[in-house]
Amino acid sequence: MKGIVLLQMGGGPLGVNIYDIAREAHVGIGTVSRVFNNRRNVSASTREKVLEVGRRLNYQPHASAQRLARQRSNTISAIIPFFTNYFFVEVLQGVQDRVEQLGYDLILYGITRKGQTETYLRRTMQRGRVDGVLFFSMKFPEQFISRFQQLRLPIVLVDTSLPEFDSIAVENRRGAYIATAHLLALGHRRIGMINASLTSEPARLRLEGYRQALDDYGVQYDRNLVRFPKNLKSDGFNREAGHDAMEELLAMGGDRPSAAFAASDIQAFGALQALREHSLHAPKDIALVGFDDIEFAQHVGLSTIHQPMYEIGTLAVDVLAARVENPDVVPRHTTFIPELVVRETCGAGTMSPASRASRSMPV
Amino acid sequence: MKGIVLLQMGGGPLGVNIYDIAREAHVGIGTVSRVFNNRRNVSASTREKVLEVGRRLNYQPHASAQRLARQRSNTISAIIPFFTNYFFVEVLQGVQDRVEQLGYDLILYGITRKGQTETYLRRTMQRGRVDGVLFFSMKFPEQFISRFQQLRLPIVLVDTSLPEFDSIAVENRRGAYIATAHLLALGHRRIGMINASLTSEPARLRLEGYRQALDDYGVQYDRNLVRFPKNLKSDGFNREAGHDAMEELLAMGGDRPSAAFAASDIQAFGALQALREHSLHAPKDIALVGFDDIEFAQHVGLSTIHQPMYEIGTLAVDVLAARVENPDVVPRHTTFIPELVVRETCGAGTMSPASRASRSMPV
C-alpha cells in the first residue's frame, strides 16, 4: 500500500521499492529483482504481472543500492587536463559515445590547476566510486603507481604511457617526421620548429622526429631554429608560446626559416597570429604545419598532422572495459599512426582535403 | 584481524570496513562513523585511536554505501550538446571548478545525436543517481517538465529557459543589439546577418536585437541581408552554415553588405573562410562581428560579443546546489549582460582588448 499512498500524495520523495512491488504483485522480492534484471528463469505470466505493477507504481531501481549490492559502480572517471588545448574535447566525444554504448556513467575530473591531479586521483580511488579510470595527457604521478596496482583499480593512460598500465597514444615521432619531411619535399631547407617544453614526452618525441627527417634529407640541424616556450609555468602547448616562438623566428631577419613545424595546432595558431601582426602570410612568407588536427585547424586552413582523436577516445573506453572484466592480463600498449592533412598553410596547393581515415596498430 | 589479514595478502579486493576498524580500535561502529564524518561529540583520545587504526588499515569509506545510507549521491549531472559549438567547453570549466569546490562529482552526458536527450534525462532521473541536473543550450522536452516536478529533482537550465525551473542565460537580444549598433556606429549601413535556424530561441532573440538596432539608427530592414542555414538537419550554429551564408552574401555582387553580424563565433569562422576563398579580408572588404567569444575568437582576431561563460558555469552549479538544499523556493531566472570585444575583424582599430569583466543581473 505504501506505493499507492505515495502516488496519491502526488509526489514527495517517492520511495517505491522492491518490497512495494513484491507485495502489490503477490510475489517475492527475489522474483521482482529477477524481472527487472531480465533474468530468464521467470515465468512469462509472473514477469508480466511484475512489470505491470512496476509501471503502475512508477518503480525505478535505486542506483546506489544496486551499486552497493553488486559491488560494481558501472561508472568510470576521466581525468583530463582542461588547460592545455582542445585535444581533449574531441577525444571526449569518443569516450562519451562509447561509454554510453556500454552503459557506464562517466565522471569528469577536469584539471585546471597543478595539484588537482593528486586530489582527483585520491578521490577516484575511493572504494565504490568508479570501476576504472581514464588518465589523459599528463605525467602519471609516480607515487600512485603502486597504489593503483595494490587496489587493482583498472586504469588506462591516454596520450601518455607507463609500462605498468594499459596505454594508448599516437606515434609522435613518426608524425613529426611526416610533417617535416613534407616541408622538405616542398623544397624548404631552413625549417624552424616551434616546440613545447621538453618535460613533456610528446614534445621530446616530436623533436626527435623533426631531427630524423632533417637527417634523412641531409639537412644540417640548426638549434637556433628550434624554439621553446619562455614561460616555464606551463608546458608550452598554448597559443602564447606559439606566438612568441614565431616572433623569435621572425626576429632572425635574413636567417629566418622559410617554413616551420609547430608541435601543436594551438601553437600554430599563435604563430599565425604573429605572422598577421607582421602583415605576413602562410604559406607565402613562411609555410606552416601543425600537429593534432583539432577542429579549428580546418577553420583557418592549417595543414597539420591528424590524430584520430575520436577513435582514441572510443578505444580507451574499450580497453578499460576489457580490463575491468579481466584485470589479470599484461598491460597492452596501442599506437595510432598519424597522417598528414594538407590544407593551405603548407603551400602544397589545394590537394584533396585528404583522406581523414586512420588506422590503429596494436603492438 | 580481517583487515590485517587482507593487508598481508598485499592486495586483493581490499574490504576494510567500519566493523574492522571498530573491532581493532575497541570501539563501536557508531563511533567510527562519527570520527570519519567529523562529528564533534567524540572524545579526543577516542578520535585519535580510531584515526590511527584507520590509517594503519588504510580504510576508506565505501562511496555507494554512504550514498545509500545518506540518501544523497553528492553527484550532479550535466546534459550538454557536444555537437553545436565550443561554447560548452568554456562553461564546463566553470562548472567543473565549482563542482569540485562543493565536493560534488560531475557526471557528463554529452549529446551528439538527437534522441540522446531523452535517454539521458530518463537515466538521470533514476533514484539515487544524482542530486540535481544541469541542462544546457537545448529545448527542454515538454513531456519531462511534469516528471521532474513530481520527482522534485532539482534542475537548472543554462542558455535556455522555462518558467518552471531555475535558469541562467545571457541577454541575447541585447548582445545582438550591441554588435549591430557597433557596426552602425562605424558607419556601415548595409549590414548582413548570418543567423541560425529560428527554431533556436537564441537565434530568434539575436535577430530581434539586430533589427532593433537597425531601427534605432533609422536603417531600413532588408530581409535579403539575413541569411539562414540551408541544411535543416542542425540548428545552423556551425562553420558550414556560416560559410554558406557568407557565400550568399558575396553572391549579391554590388548589393552585398559592407559588414555582417554572425549569430555565433563558429559561424563567423566559416564566414572568414569563405572570405579567404575569395581572397577577401575582414574588415577591409567586409567587417565582421561574432557572438560568444569562444577562445578561438582571439586566435583569429575576431571581434565579438563576450559571454561570461566561465561565470555562467560556476553560477549554474551554485544555483543548483542551493536548490538541492532548499527545493521549495520559486524558480529564479538570472541574466548576464554580454559585452562587445573589439579585435580586428570589425575594423574599429586596435582598441584595448576590452574589459572582460561581466556583471550578473538577477531578475
Place this chain on the structure above:
DNA sequence: GCCCTTCATGGAAGGGCTTCCACAAGATAG
C-alpha cells in the same frame, strides 16, 4: 508408480554505511 531432474519461486543474508535511541558516567545545581 517411483525416482530424479528441471524450473519457478520465496526470502534470508549480505553489501557498508548513517542515524537514532538507550544508557552510563560525570558534571552541575539545588
Place this chain on the structure above:
DNA sequence: CTATCTTGTGGAAGCCCTTCCATGAAGGGC
C-alpha cells in the same frame, strides 16, 4: 545527597538492492 543535565558511546535498525539456498511443483525416464 539527590535530581537533572551533558557528554561520550554502543549497536540495532534502516537505506535498497542482489544472490544464494531451500522448497515445492511439474516433467521425464524406466
